[in-house]
Amino acid sequence: MTPTQLLRSLAPRRDGHAGTAAASWRTPVTMAVLTLAAALAAALGPRTGTTSFRLSKPTDVLALPTATVPAQAATVALTLVMAALCTAAALRVRAGRAPARALAPAFGTAFVLALLTWAAAGATVPVVGLLGGALALSIPLVFGAMGGVLSERVGVVNVAIEGQLLAGACVSAVVATVTGQPLVGLVAAVVAGALVATVLAVFSVRYLVDQVIVGIVLNVLVTGLTGFFYSTALAPDAARLNAPARLPQIALPVLGDLPVVGPVLFRQTVVVYAMYVVVAVVWVVLFRTRQGLRIRAVGEHPEAADTVGIDVRATRVRVVALAGAVAGLGGAYFTLGSVGGFGKDMTAGAGFIALAAVILGGWHPLRAAAAALLFGFVSNLQNVLGIVGSPLPSELMLMLPYLVTVLAVAGVVGKVRAPAASGTAYEGAS
């Protein structure tokens, strides 16, 4: 092999095979599949009656009227919109250009609206409940995703998000019950998450253990520890150890009175407001500060960072502990923000969904947060579909969001690039 051939083979492939090409047919093909599915549903399972979208409660200051549409006509109209967007994407690709970035979200919105209109014919969709429930399910995912982004940006794969969430949930419930102060519980959750992450950092940075091994094992360890203490201490003595007061909801003035967005975004607990701040801060710190540049340098090219005088190992331990603190705060939402008491295994895989959000968001804080919100939305979509009832077996509706996620990842997002040194230990310049 000549050197030229070698160089050429190392260059990214342009045929779309590895997902690097600008004009890939993946997006239009995926859109066509979904459009076809919608058209088939409208044709084979025609709906009668109307679908209502309730936008506000009668008690709201600024009450919006309930929107009512004829189910079948609206489904057909939305399917036509989807077909148009699909054609637009196909034309762009044929012209050799990438589909406009707004096309995929617009298509997704049309698809969700079509699905809701079709499935909820003759019933009412509580829009505020749908979005509010979606946000509630997203909160731990967003915190977990921020923990994942921070940790991976500094070069440590954080598979232990699940453990950090679970530790935060358990410790915050116990501390809040014993002290009687939910806010003290929040602080305890931060400490618990940071502790789990510190173990991850010490084992992977100091003892050079494979990061994925430590991460997976920490999840099992925290599951075992919290489960053990739950069975031996928390469950037998719940009143004294596991009955925390829930955090109060705080309505922001003016913003809280807006229709739809008010109750969804601005009548929430302090954890949710902390989430808005955390996402913004992580983004600003990573991409707009000198410290963030150092963090990313350590994650992309630790040798280079070391050469310019950054202490790679210390930076990694510090940032990973911080990442765990963020994830731990998300764990507190499970107990203090929603349920109250701690339950065995109550995170139920949320840490892994958060990990998926990190990857889907391309290791970028804002996009990862958006991905986490998307996952929260699809999980709540299935709850709402379960309540309003649909003509299909419930299991099919329940699996639909996950199928759509697979389609979205395969069809629209494609290959994403991780921070270059994420997952590799740094033994020091030799």
Next chain:
Amino acid sequence: MSDVQTPVREQAHQEPPPDRAGAVLRAVTQGRVTTSLLAVLMAFVLGALLVCLTDDRVAAAAPYFLRRPGDLLAAVGQAVGGAYLALFQGAVWAPRDTFAASIRPLTDSLMFATPLITAGLGVALAFRVGMFNIGARGQILVAAACAGWASSSLHLPVGVHVAVALAAGLAGGALWGGIAGLLKARTGAHEVIVTIMLNYVAFYLVSLLLRTPVLQVEGSANPRSRPADATAVLPPLFGDAHTTHAGFVLALLAVAGVWWLLDRSALGFRFRAVGLNPRAARVAGIDVERVYLVVMVLAGALAGLAGAGQVLGTVTTGFGVSIEAGIGFEAITVALLGRSRPLGVLLAGLLFGAFKAGGFAMQSMQAIPVDLVLVLQSLIVLFIAAPPLVRALFRIPAPARGQE
């Protein structure tokens, strides 16, 4: 994340040092075996600490420790000894009238180990290619559904039936794993996301099938499958009194097969090349995308063997959606403890199977939550993965470079 490091450290081949006896002694005291045994010991000591922390007798004796230290020590001995004795009696040997009855716990352990070994092999195989396969759960579920359908809906002669049912399970698992491989190969979709999502899809798909005539018992409202035909059941290995079934032999064959594949075949060489460095492998002319697809099909088939074994050997009287029983996730820990090597996965699977059997006994005999087993398992993996930590704690000098 796309280049998850294979938790495998290739051993450097070195010329044997001149002082053979000294080298053997050093290898024993400083090598993997000693650090591994010490790691297990540390895990059990920490586990004992947990048992004492929550034991009422220990708590009662602790306040007057200085006046009568014997009481506390006796209480600690009772609590810890009772817990670990129950663990041993549940996992290995419980004295009964006959040998066959006494050895029953060990055969239970083998039964629990069977799916852990095969599913662990599937996860390990993907690791060796640098892929993080979290999808064993879904692959096991789909395989169980396929094998369950074949075992109860087809009616074939003895021998043929069990083979067909096994093949159906393998095919189901291979299909489910292959989807993730195909999507990664063709679109670059990250296998972590796809396998997590496919786990949920499989769960709801199998839940749905369990409510339809495809799998459900006629005239029943419960989402449970029909029992397997007698012709489709994997025979017990040690008679009807023991739970170990022929699936264990299949698991051993799978270990040998994966070993041959990875260490002796050209395909396995390509797998390892892609796992070490996909770009270099591409330069060397290896079709990396094809390797992603093939390895996920094989990984799915191995998880499928676990699912089929559950349905055809362990729970033959009809199963619910809980048939997966957390095996898919434990398989990841098994693969990691086994360092993604076939023999390592076998040993790790046997250990975890013993823990599973012993954990249930500990819970029923000593009222110690089965979660203690999770703590022990995770600590063992953590300490075994960190020989420098174990050596530092026990003041063992580090071995010469390249011998670790």
